[in-house]
Amino acid sequence: MKRPYNFSAGPATMPEAVLQQAAAEMLDWHGSGMGVMEMSHRGKEFISIYEQAEADLRELLAVPANFKILFMQGGALAENAIIPLNLARGGAADFVVTGSWGQKSYKEAGKFCNARLAASTQASGFTTLPEPSSWQLDADSAYVHICSNETIHGVEFHQLPDLKALGCDAPLVVDFSSHVASRPVDWSRVGLAFGGAQKNLGPAGLTLVVVREDLLGHAVPHCPSAFDYKLVAEAGSMYNTPPTYAIYMAGLVFQWLKAQGGVAAIEAANIAKAQLFYDYLDGSALYENRVAKDCRSRMNIPFFLRDESRNDAFLAGAKAAGLLQLKGHKSVGGMRASLYNAMPIEGVQALVAYMQEFERKA
Amino acid sequence: MKRPYNFSAGPATMPEAVLQQAAAEMLDWHGSGMGVMEMSHRGKEFISIYEQAEADLRELLAVPANFKILFMQGGALAENAIIPLNLARGGAADFVVTGSWGQKSYKEAGKFCNARLAASTQASGFTTLPEPSSWQLDADSAYVHICSNETIHGVEFHQLPDLKALGCDAPLVVDFSSHVASRPVDWSRVGLAFGGAQKNLGPAGLTLVVVREDLLGHAVPHCPSAFDYKLVAEAGSMYNTPPTYAIYMAGLVFQWLKAQGGVAAIEAANIAKAQLFYDYLDGSALYENRVAKDCRSRMNIPFFLRDESRNDAFLAGAKAAGLLQLKGHKSVGGMRASLYNAMPIEGVQALVAYMQEFERKA
Structure with missing residues (x-):
């Protein structure tokens, strides 16, 4: 049927095809005698799965060498706190609100930094996008946040804003949860991109963070260690036990994408x-x-x-x-x-x- | 073979048997036409999986009605920060260190509260347990933390300490990651118990928190919303998208446990x-x-x-x-x-x- x-x-x-392969390998991955769920995350079998997934994603998204790929947990809603804890240094950040997700990011960031509204399309019922030239960007902002595809309102930035051309040196932070891997990314315009996996990458419970190396190492002291990007990067996303099965599934999706x-x-x-x-x-x-x-x-x-x-x-x-x-x-x-x-x-x-x-x- | x-x-x-069932249902759960990974977490199919898992766990562990069961993400290492963010109110907490995991909890908590060493068995190479009567407990502690089974050093509290009998009114916080569901829990002695799922409950990427209701609602302002126990409890563990497949797998393990x-x-x-x-x-x-x-x-x-x-x-x-x-x-x-x-x-x-x-x- x-x-x-x-x-x-x-x-x-x-x-x-991905689900079929996962079902076939559920009790025994590649003759190892173990299902992927049953492997130590530090054993050579899972390490090979992990490294392949990371390499495939880096190739698919053409992630430059000076960006780290982190596999984390908590979804985009957790990142709404984790990002200012890592990037804002207790200062200010600018938010472009073009739908529910941008609004949530803006609101949560206010707990950790001076979150400023650079632009909003609430007046149009979130059915439009604001011209970047109209954004109120401040010279002292630690970063500028956009949600490049609003899952609920259905608006998408068809290209990422060029902050430098707007005279803004702050890194662009992009929530690309719901369209990651649906199109190429212009990394020259990005400081950090993040998203939950549960749309285009794999199962819920896995969060992807791609972050430029110079943005690591600035977490405030009250950032939980498990969410300090520098510690996570240094540990190869194994500061805490990673969501191993979700990473495996995402890896199968990456291989499927390459085959497409x-x-x-x-x-x-x-x-x-x-x-x-x-x-x-x-x-x-x-x-x-x-x-x-x-x-x-x-x-x-x-x-x-x-x-x-x-x-x-x-x-x-x-x-x-x-x-x-x-x-x-x-x-x-x-x-x-x-x-x-x-x-x-x-x-x-x-x-x-x-x-x-x-x-x-x- | x-x-x-x-x-x-x-x-x-x-x-x-759990892996076999998961493999058989991978492409089509109960005739729904969807695998569990593909279901909206808010749809009736997944809600029924979630509610059954929670009810089975409550029955298996005999969790009293005044405790909330939360399904979270980040593992025990994330909880080492999340617990003081929710319970310590910026004050003090006491730690009984009987191995690597207790030591990690103690160290991380120091970022969020006045973490005090109530007892340590480091001198014995973590091969013994300290007599509860010898613990240095302070009257003003927000909670007392133990790891009831040390995965690395192999020491286990065969019964939980009775803090009240020691003249201490603070709630007991128990890291039971590596022996949860291996034996009954005396909830009259517990304020909060937590653990990663990846030993006895299911796949990595799911964290179980069982918390007494009176301990909800005391998070400090800089606690990320996704990790504020009160918000998570009010949202039925769906403040952010939960790790749906891991919850499903844990639910299958609960049913297997009941069958045993x-x-x-x-x-x-x-x-x-x-x-x-x-x-x-x-x-x-x-x-x-x-x-x-x-x-x-x-x-x-x-x-x-x-x-x-x-x-x-x-x-x-x-x-x-x-x-x-x-x-x-x-x-x-x-x-x-x-x-x-x-x-x-x-x-x-x-x-x-x-x-x-x-x-x-x-």
């Missing part, structure tokens, strides 16, 4: 998937997406039925058609289709076909 | 396994365990070859005999056999048989 298509915003659909042709190829596929879906929404009389066209997310597409009384029927019919987890986030309402790397174009075609049929029967 | 026996101290051997007869039955099995192994060590001319008999751990048994030049041959022969991960921790040397719940007595018998044969051939 064909698996249903799963449009969850995260934790999210995984490549079927890498990030440039997956970006082309993501563009095609998103265009197919937005084109259908924009041509429809029943459905609508409310995000400005120049900043629509390729990954997370919120949409609404103009007749909201039909929402329940829409969701029930979708589930019956093998189209799962389409309900929108409660703070926005409506529907949301997340088209992560692991969603094949056939899934988007099936969704559009269902939506056409549902519209036709209206 | 029979699986090897895996004596890793953690991440550690899992029940074979629960914690009392597994304790009896653990006593028999440990006794078999210690009796053999004590009667041997080649091997020795150096821990005082009244505080030997049932879970983690360090031992030494009196002729250490034979260590490599011992490990190579063990591996060839299907007995894995017996090398001792680098800080102690020698060997270590971890006999967690999932290690059947047949594994201990096979280990003893190999050791007898190795000794005979000396």
